[in-house]
Amino acid sequence: MEMDYFTEFPHNYMDRRPRKRPRVGWEMPQAHQKAQSGIFGGQDVGNGTSFQSSRVLTDNASLYVKGLAQKGSPPWRDDDKDGHYVFALGENLTSRYKIHRKIGEGTFGQVLECWDRDTREMVAIKVVRSIKKYREAAMVEINVLQLLRKYDGNGSRCVQIRNWFDHRNHICIVFEMLGPSLYDFLRKNNYRPFPVDLVRELGRQLLECVAFMHDLRLIHTDLKPENILFVSPEYVKIPDYKVTPRSPTEGVCYKRLPKSSAIKVIDFGSTAYEEQDHNYIVSTRHYRAPEVILGLGWSYQCDIWSAGCILVELCSGEALFQTHENLEHLAMMERVLGPLPQHMLKRADRHAEKYVRRGRLDWPDGATSRESIRAVLKLPRLQNLVMQHVDHSAGELIDLLQGLLRFDPSSRLTAHEALRHPFFRDHYRRY
Numbered sequence: 001m002e003m004d005y006f007t008e009f010p011h012n013y014m015d016r017r018p019r020k021r022p023r024v025g026w027e028m029p030q031a032h033q034k035a036q037s038g039i040f041g042g043q044d045v046g047n048g049t050s051f052q053s054s055r056v057l058t059d060n061a062s063l064y065v066k067g068l069a070q071k072g073s074p075p076w077r078d079d080d081k082d083g084h085y086v087f088a089l090g091e092n093l094t095s096r097y098k099i100h101r102k103i104g105e106g107t108f109g110q111v112l113e114c115w116d117r118d119t120r121e122m123v124a125i126k127v128v129r130s131i132k133k134y135r136e137a138a139m140v141e142i143n144v145l146q147l148l149r150k151y152d153g154n155g156s157r158c159v160q161i162r163n164w165f166d167h168r169n170h171i172c173i174v175f176e177m178l179g180p181s182l183y184d185f186l187r188k189n190n191y192r193p194f195p196v197d198l199v200r201e202l203g204r205q206l207l208e209c210v211a212f213m214h215d216l217r218l219i220h221t222d223l224k225p226e227n228i229l230f231v232s233p234e235y236v237k238i239p240d241y242k243v244t245p246r247s248p249t250e251g252v253c254y255k256r257l258p259k260s261s262a263i264k265v266i267d268f269g270s271t272a273y274e275e276q277d278h279n280y281i282v283s284t285r286h287y288r289a290p291e292v293i294l295g296l297g298w299s300y301q302c303d304i305w306s307a308g309c310i311l312v313e314l315c316s317g318e319a320l321f322q323t324h325e326n327l328e329h330l331a332m333m334e335r336v337l338g339p340l341p342q343h344m345l346k347r348a349d350r351h352a353e354k355y356v357r358r359g360r361l362d363w364p365d366g367a368t369s370r371e372s373i374r375a376v377l378k379l380p381r382l383q384n385l386v387m388q389h390v391d392h393s394a395g396e397l398i399d400l401l402q403g404l405l406r407f408d409p410s411s412r413l414t415a416h417e418a419l420r421h422p423f424f425r426d427h428y429r430r431y
């Protein structure tokens, strides 16, 4: 088959992206906190300790010693109303990093593609909002990243932190530059599913990352396609014979496939340590486990649930549970996976007990609208959904997903168990 090779900067279409699906719990109204400068002799300076703290001082020193105007920081500007750093493309973030483009925006801040003058490579810098709770969360993320870096010797699973510093009251975390997220890729492909052999490779790496984190007693809590990035932006375009052209003149439709299946997980800003108290709500809605919604307390298994939802999405092209409401979400789970166990419903906390009547989910009686009931009825059973999209390995994949998406967290597969499942074990790497 003839293949065209393409490469492009991964995020040059960022402006047209739909709003990123937000994580939970962070977007409470906040009094705007005016940015303060990290001042060193009247200039901005990284004032945090970093892996290369001397590097930060060297940055600043070069500002004075070399006196190169083009290497200086831009004039002081106020942050925007949400505490985001305000910048212009082409200017310096610090004397070491030149801003090329904005590649992403999340709850915590903006991610900028920057040229690192010292290492002579592009890096991705997360410039965190100058608001106390985000600054504190960024410090947690830095600690987690340092731990992961220490144990993930060859840096194959999690994004690698290169450096960090505090710039004009914004914590800046410097990462290796990665490619587009799985979500970006699906979207650019008009939400066409990935082939099952690619899903296998992506799933294997995702679960290896989860197993690695869980071995370190860390729980990611926000696994989603937006937080899984291809290492390389390169892709090939191949004809997609499954899609019928809209008119005879339109010719064959094409779909993209990544040239390499290598991925890494990002965004450790919500990572929890095992010994913490786990009662608060975690995860982005579509990937949230039933025990989280029911307020039963959560642990490692919430990552496994998210991984199950992600694998289904990669096979089908679309998020499995597209909802914004708890009862509808639980009803969707029952529709796809069968009834929720009574022992879980009985233990629902005071927020979730209203979703339960006589030991069962209060559905469809508790539905807020007919559309909601229709949205639930539209969903197929897991087996059918997988068989609609997967041409081979469907039986193994269904069995794996049933293990990852078990309602009761105590009987859900662990990441290590999942990696030993025949879906992974009995197949050689093809991508």
Ligand SMILES: Nc1ncnc2c1ncn2[C@@H]1O[C@H](COP(=O)(O)OP(=O)(O)OP(=O)(O)O)[C@@H](O)[C@H]1O
Binding pocket: 020, 022, 023, 103, 104, 105, 106, 107, 108, 109, 110, 111, 124, 126, 159, 175, 176, 177, 178, 179, 181, 226, 227, 229, 266, 267, 268, 269
């Ligand atoms: N190392 C990287 N290389 C390339 N792009 C990146 C990198 N890190 C982050 N991005 C891009 O920036 C976006 C936001 O990053 P990230 O998820 O870390 O921010 P966040 O504020 O914590 O987001 P969230 O709202 O999910 O918490 C990502 O979805 C991705 O598109």
